[in-house]
């Protein structure tokens with residue numbers, strides 16, 4: 194077992210959703226690809242995730258990222274995302290924050306004005322980020338994710354406490370169930386976070402037990418990451434539409450969820466509610482907004498209805514940390530209260 198050592202981080206958030214960027218102190222992560230590295234982390238270094246994501250240094254809804262060597266040649270750097278239960282395949286709020294971070298910290302050579310392009314390898318594949326930059330300050334970031342596709346519509350799910358609920362299953366770099374909150378008798382902007390968390394979490398649990406998803410490239414990406422409760426306002430409007438993403442082990446995204454709004458945009462396009470290039474705003478639980486548009490249609494493996502979606506928003510710095518552990522501190526290795 195590796196011994197936990199001092200870890201240094203920069204702290205950011207995008208729309209209130211935290212991003213702990215791990216800079217120093219992690220042991221070597223073995224593996225030739227990012228997906229292999231994730232397997233290595235799970236099997237050998239998971240105590241570091243608990244040390245940084247769980248209490249007393251993190252909390253139930255904490256989120257982080259490790260920057261690693263990419264295995265796609267054109268990528269500037271690779272990413273591994275961490276959360277309360279493990280490691281995720283895609284994270285839009287992290288890409289938005291990391292765009293600024295990469296330019297500000299000099300991770301990209303020759304940054305360009307008014308916009309710098311960065312290729313970020315996420316576990317799901319290559320994501321292009323475009324960072325507004327005036328030569329001094331970094332601002333909004335827009336990113337184009339891996340192809341997103343509608344996997345299935347109107348899937349019946351037996352949800353504990355709510356009966357049978359129909360959801361759509363969509364891939365936006367991760368597989369999500371998308372469902373209007375009113376199908377549970379809830380309102381996405383008015384019901385309590387805990388009620389929404391319970392209904393969404395029970396839906397994810399049921400799908401994970403009984404529903405199989407297939408990914409065109411890797412079995413490692415074949416899992417239901419979470420459930421997104423929406424306000425049901427999918428028909429096009431200049432008004433924003435709200436959603437709340439509950440992912441991993443019932444973790445609540447404070448932001449509109451970058452991969453979640455990618456998936457919602459693909460679904461809206463599939464249902465004829467969006468045209469290519471048409472912009473729409475999405476509001477998350479904190480009130481923060483992301484704007485999305487469909488860039489183009491693409492074929493992704495056997496999925497002919499795939500689209501490339503662009504998402505934009507802004508991340509902010511909130512501090513930096515140096516985390517330590519004393520030899521006799523068992524609780525301090527990490528715990529969460531549920």
Ligand SMILES: O=C(O)[C@H]1NCC[C@@H]1O
Nearest residue numbers: 283284285286450451452
């Ligand atoms: O913005 C996103 O895509 C992420 N935020 C937390 C859950 C997702 O990974």
